[in-house]
Amino acid sequence: MKNRYKIIRVWAAIICWSLITGLFLDFTGTLHPYFGFLAKLQFLPALLAANVLVVLLWAVVTFVFGRIYCSVVCPLGVMQDIVSYFSGKRKKHKYRFSYSPEKKLLRYSVLVAFIIAVFVGLTVIYTTLAPYSSYGRIATNWFAPIWRGMNNVLAYLSEQADSYAFYRVDIWIKGLTTFIVSGLIFVGISFLAWKHGRTYCNTICPVGTLLSFISRHSLLRITVDTTKCNSCGLCSRNCKAACIDTKQHSIDGSRCITCFNCIETCKKGALSYKLHLPFRKNNEADIPEVKKETEGQVNESRRKMLMFTATLAGTSILAQAKQTTKEFVAATERKSIARRKQQIVPPGALNARNMANHCTACQLCVNSCPNQVLQPSDRLETFMQPVMSYEHGFCRSNCNTCSQVCPAGAIRPISLEKKASVQVGHAVWIAANCVVNTDGVSCGNCERHCPNGAIMMVAKDKDNPDSLKIPIVDAERCIGCGACEYVCPARPFSAIYVEGHENHRIL
């Protein structure tokens, strides 16, 4: 018997998930004006953006309905449901779950670690744990390339047909670390979902744990009618949250994500979605904690985390090493990323600290950037958060897309007029790389492309006004847009690059 709550839940989830995935795939900026709010509705970014309304909304919704946020709005949650659905489609795997007691210690310690990380600024931990952002990274690093690949096939076909409906887009790994981390998380979470359903949500996810404080006492809850229940255990075996204790006839509201699968499964009609008065434990039995097991898991996860971090550090060092060993290449090759002392954060981010403290590294801005300037950082202190780099383009004055899409308040909305005068960094000239010095030719490409007139060409030899001209930078007029760096012909490293500023300044 189909349950109408479940039908609503499934459709709402499919729509939400598809649109959010669409936000991460869309490179044309078409979806954002209409569905960008879905990103801003996400719990953790809203919490970090101090978006009280959204946080309150979810608190109230959870208090009334339970964790429908987890089953409908969270894209990572829905992704797990999708994996789990296909896992259940296998023969004899429909009823593959079983009840397991709540692992409170693990849940709370992860949550505490997460909160500490947010306050201390341990970016690695909280960006990795943030569920929506995890999904964002999976989508942008693993789904988007496929999407873009399909687009490029269409672009190829439309080119053959002399049509301009589709155009080719670049597919490249914007951050190797992020690519690997998101891949590992994708595989790990999918594996858990395939085997055990919503394990991640009910053990590790900090948002799940936070909402579970409220959902434990939610008004509407799934209830077992003991007079009808024949303790067949079918519901428990079909519960992806592993929260139905058939023996006790109890359902753990803290882990129940109100998917309504159990109601649908019950052949006796013993389960229903019913109003409970607050803080009265009618059906819920306290579940004894199995300490030993939990501790074991904590240790294991800690170990995993350490290993994880080590792997990351290793890969980023490897990535760096790879860059340095690059030989000189022709100008038609893409240049290497400049080694900036201070990373550049986009206009609207205000300063490096604001970015570090608010960004959950969902990659929405990275994917939306039409000029391909934003890339996820490889450094630990700004782990996977967006930084600007100018190998594929520069920050054009007609664009403030990243500030519009950011759900977390890491990049605050900024007008184009204001953006034009925000200094995010300043250009630095490296004499040894400049083609005027290395090739003995006249150039001035940086000066010609500077939109602010911050670069002047002066004679190299001050006694000879006819000598080749080299650029000098008026740092007071430079806003750090990176046009000079982008067009600089020097390889492998640009002869003029932008050094970031920790605090943005209005010129």
Add this chain to the structure above:
Amino acid sequence: MDDKKQKNDKGMSRRNMLKWLAAGTISAVAGSYGWRRTMSCGKDGYSTAGVMPEIIPTDKMTYRTDPHTGKKVSLLGYGLMRLPVKEGANPNSDEVDQDMVNKLVDYAIAHGINYFDTAHPYHKGMSQIAIGKALKKYPRDKFFLATKMPTPHMPTLEQAKEIFEKQLRDCQVEYFDYYLLHNLQTIEVYKEIYENRGILHYLLEQKRKGRIRNLGFSFHGTRSLMEYLLNLDLQWDFVQIQCNYHDWDRGAELPAWMQQSERVPARWMYEKLTEKQIPITVMEPLLGGRLTRLSRSAIAILKQAAPEQSIASWAFRFVGSLPNILCVLSGMTYMENLQENICTFSPLQPLSEEEHKVLDKALDVFLGNRTVPCTGCQYCTPCPYGVDIPAVFAHYNKCVNEEQMPKDRMDEDYRRARRRFLIGYDRSVPELQQANRCIQCGQCVSKCPQWINIPKEMQKIDRFVEKLKLEK
């Protein structure tokens, strides 16, 4: 409808006219003779940029013979859509300044103009009444009067009859020398009004009765409509088309809802009509005044070739040089327009081959239609900084030649053209080999057998591309 813009332009340049008139008077006082340059005091009006002879000839008008009637029609015809209005009135209003109209018509007839073209909707019907009053005192065989059945009003047969009778009454004539089906655009409308409603039959009847001497149509439509009209079992006495050097190869711009393949080049129509031996009257010889407001560089080219000729005269001479043109209509609001145009047509000097080339060049420049003369010989390659020079030029030239250049943000298909240009650019030239990679080192310059200033052209294209990219 004929172009309304032109009217406003003229209205705006009234002050300049007065300045010009003052300048003309002063120079007349100075006592010089013959052609003389006067001060060019405005960028907007051809009448101010022109010249004026001391004495405007009354007996040198060029005439063309109508093959159907054998009568001589002045090559310059008077369009009556833009008559002078009373002080402060809207230029399109019915408050026509009758005294001034009388004066202009008298002057025109005195200087040899004998073709007058009005229509039902002009000045909300007042144009027909005004010309009727102005021409009343002249013998009926001294002038040719043309008016039109208002197709856009979608008249029924009864209404058409009423309109026709009213037109005769308003114009105070017994017959029309030339009568047109006004503004034919689509086959559907034509068929509905003139075939299904029987209005064509009625007009042919009027022709048999002698109340219409020549029946034709004025055309603003599609290629298929023109083909349809010319293949009818019916000899049109004349056809009025939009013809000028801009539309000659390109055709008039069609509304966005029409298929652009339906765009009809004036040359095609001219050749078709000439083949069928149908005389042509021309409207929009100045494209609503746009051909007097060319870009600075285009004006420079024309003025360099003939400093004492007005920009408008080039357009008139282009059309007038075509032998099968019976009459070129110009809507003249002010005496100065009239005088200058009479000068151009008294007599009309056909464009020489050389002058045709100058005009082509000016038009190309005006349309931004300047390709880089790159032949793709690849002598310049490889660029040490990776620019694919021939590919960049090839893409640019392709867009110019296909008239796909995004020009003005206000243009209707600007966004489409911009998208095409930028996507096409990325398709034909890899990102790292585009024009912005040119460092102006100049190593290619000596290698080019076409003497193209490659760095300069690169910079121009780069700026153009960056401008496009900055415009959302």
